[in-house]
Amino acid sequence: MISDDTVDLDFSLATPGFFLAPEYFAVLRCLRERAPVHRTADGLLAVSRYEDIRAISRDPVRFVSGRGVLINDPLRSAEGAGQNTWSIIHLDPPLHATYRSLVNRQFTPRAVALLADRIRRTVTEVLDSVPIGREVDFVDAVAAPVPIAVIADMFGVADADRALFRRWSDAVIESTDRTESERAEEVGEMAAFLHGHIDSPSTESNDLLSLLKTSSLDGRPLSRTEIMGFCMTLLVAGNETTRTLITGGVEALARHPEQRSLVVDDASLVPGAVEEMLRWVTPIQAFGRTAVVDVEISGVTIDAGEFVVLLYASANRDEEIFGPTADRFEVTRPTLPTHLAFGFGEHVCIGASLARLEARIFFEELLRRFPSFELTGEPTYTRSTLVNGAHVMPVTLSA
Numbered sequence: 001m002i003s004d005d006t007v008d009l010d011f012s013l014a015t016p017g018f019f020l021a022p023e024y025f026a027v028l029r030c031l032r033e034r035a036p037v038h039r040t041a042d043g044l045l046a047v048s049r050y051e052d053i054r055a056i057s058r059d060p061v062r063f064v065s066g067r068g069v070l071i072n073d074p075l076r077s078a079e080g081a082g083q084n085t086w087s088i089i090h091l092d093p094p095l096h097a098t099y100r101s102l103v104n105r106q107f108t109p110r111a112v113a114l115l116a117d118r119i120r121r122t123v124t125e126v127l128d129s130v131p132i133g134r135e136v137d138f139v140d141a142v143a144a145p146v147p148i149a150v151i152a153d154m155f156g157v158a159d160a161d162r163a164l165f166r167r168w169s170d171a172v173i174e175s176t177d178r179t180e181s182e183r184a185e186e187v188g189e190m191a192a193f194l195h196g197h198i199d200s201p202s203t204e205s206n207d208l209l210s211l212l213k214t215s216s217l218d219g220r221p222l223s224r225t226e227i228m229g230f231c232m233t234l235l236v237a238g239n240e241t242t243r244t245l246i247t248g249g250v251e252a253l254a255r256h257p258e259q260r261s262l263v264v265d266d267a268s269l270v271p272g273a274v275e276e277m278l279r280w281v282t283p284i285q286a287f288g289r290t291a292v293v294d295v296e297i298s299g300v301t302i303d304a305g306e307f308v309v310l311l312y313a314s315a316n317r318d319e320e321i322f323g324p325t326a327d328r329f330e331v332t333r334p335t336l337p338t339h340l341a342f343g344f345g346e347h348v349c350i351g352a353s354l355a356r357l358e359a360r361i362f363f364e365e366l367l368r369r370f371p372s373f374e375l376t377g378e379p380t381y382t383r384s385t386l387v388n389g390a391h392v393m394p395v396t397l398s399a
Contacts, residue, residue: 016383032049056308069347087230102217102230103208103350123365127397135394138390143393146358154238156197164189165235168190170382171190174384238354245278269332282312282340283388284341291308369399371399379392
């Protein structure tokens with residue numbers, strides 16, 4: 001373990017790959033203890049304590065999303081200021097609640113529970129296709145196809161090539177740290193694909209795309225731009241978050257075989273284990289908000305106009321909340337207090353119930369069929385300011 005005395009707090013959050021630094025969690029611990037609201041080398045304010053992040057998240061009036069939520073958000077640039085992406089993550093009250101209400105009922109625990117059989121079939125098909133006893137890239141062969149198939153099916157775009165969908169989704173995530181010209185091509189391909197489905201006659205009436213095409217606000221139908229904003233956000237979020245959760249959960253179980261044995265021996269532990277995976281992995285490491293008035297948090301004055309970064313991974317290791325074992329992976333950890341892997345407040349992840357269901361079914365099937373899977377090489381991770389997930393992870397599945 002890196003000594004807190006040697007930790008350098010002069011770091012940059014805006015540089016992709018900070019989450020991968022070997023001292024990352026030592027830095028977070030030092031922030032919580034010594035500088036809970038800390039100005040980083042790139043001028044951002046890093047907020048690291050659980051209760052402070054909850055307080056900011058439940059205060060969308062003083063801390064807004066409309067000026068950017070990503071660390072390198074285009075809306076934070078001079079060129080992007082004032083633009084509206086029509087992504088639900090960038091909307092503030094009261095507009096946010098209005099738009100969210102259009103699809104809320106599709107993502108309730110009761111609604112997503114109806115997808116359980118379909119999800120289990122998808123998981124089974126994917127696991128059936130993986131060679132037993134031979135090393136595979138777990139991300140490419142297993143973790144990526146499952147959420148892509150589920151969310152594409154929900155949107156009624158199941159004809160999408162899964163490899164293309166993954167490439168587009170990766171491009172959207174990577175685009176948060178790229179220039180406009182760098183992100184244009186692949187993001188443009190995905191946009192063109194979705195535009196084609198938006199403009200084509202609906203053949204189903206119960207998929208999300210059909211719902212959006214027939215929805216109205218203030219007596220008018222949604223525009224193509226508004227529908228696109230919804231689609232891009234939900235398709236990418238529904239893929240990336242679950243993929244990173246599944247990959248990170250498999251890695252955590254492989255590196256903690258005593259914890260894996262507990263779940264293998266007692267499948268009733270899977271739902272709680274998924275919550276611990278969410279806390280431990282924290283698929284989305286950080287989002288931001290802009291203060292619109294002067295506010296004091298943990299004794300630090302945040303000036304109007306300053307951008308604060310909510311370090312969810314730090315909140316999920318906060319010893320004041322999760323106790324002295326906060327830095328340990330424990331599948332039997334109580335599920336209360338809850339982690340902040342899905343955010344908090346009005347912008348809490350709309351697809352949380354779906355991600356939980358997919359992960360629960362996935363680990364039920366994986367551990368039943370392949371209780372002795374092995375991590376057979378070191379993963380390589382995506383360098384990002386948003387996610388902390390493996391891009392390649394060598395695994396061998398065996399019974």
